[in-house]
Amino acid sequence: MAALEIKNLHVSIEGKEILKGVNLTINQGEVHAIMGPNGTGKSTLAYTLMGHPSYQVTQGEVWYKGQNILELEPDERSRLGIFLAFQYPVAIPGVTVANFLRTALNARRRAENPEDKGIPILEFRKLIRSKMELLKMDPEFAGRYLNDGFSGGEKKRAEILQMAVLQPEIAILDETDSGLDIDALRIVSEGVNALRGPNLGVLVITHYQRILNYIQPDFVHIMLDGRIVESGGADLALHLEEHGYEWVREKYEVVES
Numbered sequence: 001m002a003a004l005e006i007k008n009l010h011v012s013i014e015g016k017e018i019l020k021g022v023n024l025t026i027n028q029g030e031v032h033a034i035m036g037p038n039g040t041g042k043s044t045l046a047y048t049l050m051g052h053p054s055y056q057v058t059q060g061e062v063w064y065k066g067q068n069i070l071e072l073e074p075d076e077r078s079r080l081g082i083f084l085a086f087q088y089p090v091a092i093p094g095v096t097v098a099n100f101l102r103t104a105l106n107a108r109r110r111a112e113n114p115e116d117k118g119i120p121i122l123e124f125r126k127l128i129r130s131k132m133e134l135l136k137m138d139p140e141f142a143g144r145y146l147n148d149g150f151s152g153g154e155k156k157r158a159e160i161l162q163m164a165v166l167q168p169e170i171a172i173l174d175e176t177d178s179g180l181d182i183d184a185l186r187i188v189s190e191g192v193n194a195l196r197g198p199n200l201g202v203l204v205i206t207h208y209q210r211i212l213n214y215i216q217p218d219f220v221h222i223m224l225d226g227r228i229v230e231s232g233g234a235d236l237a238l239h240l241e242e243h244g245y246e247w248v249r250e251k252y253e254v255v256e257s
């Protein structure tokens, strides 16, 4: 069973240290949640794991399947089975959801086997239809331009569909709940739950507890000022919901620099 192991990760943006020594292990089959006030580095962690060039790793390692993935390009990380659902997905007018997914899937296949001719169109249609059924999505959705004029809920659902088609082994969901009304939140969460299983490790990054009512985490971590300061079970999220973040700040005495 593969585990994603984050060890003493320090990350800077434009010379300012944002992550100050993050340690976290996510085993396949586990759902972890990272919660924390805005500006504490949650998205920085997500982008760093995917290899965004603006985020400079100054210390630490991230091990997955016997490799320090920090040495790999984003597409190589994706091929290893790591997937990031963005907090702010970008629109690609002119490219349909189906075409985008087919291109992404074929890129992965070709990376594994340069001779690959791509997934046959009928097989692809069958695949995408079954995944959309699983996620309770209208088949028409596949013919729309990616994220172009999508509602917040539709964008997030497109991200989850992408996850369903690419079948990652580690999925990082960065504030998948932000901007969703309760119905959209439920549908997106059901989608993630439908993909949950022994072969998928999930990191749910969120500011609010409510998504964790739907996606039950095995472990909850609180991030504050670039560090994970508390870890616990699902009850830790409920505690935050009730008491807010103030007690965490007081306990760890963050002095603004």
Ligand code: ADP
Residues within 6 Å of the ligand: 013, 014, 018, 036, 037, 038, 039, 040, 041, 042, 043, 044, 045, 054
């Ligand atoms: P969170 O997701 O927990 O709200 P972020 O990781 O987005 O926090 O941000 C952490 C800190 O890094 C914030 O102080 C933010 O202003 C800063 N930051 C994030 N992205 C950039 C960037 N591209 N350039 C400069 N500063 C950034």
Ligand code: MG
Residues within 6 Å of the ligand: 042, 043, 044, 087, 175
């Ligand atoms: Mg964020």
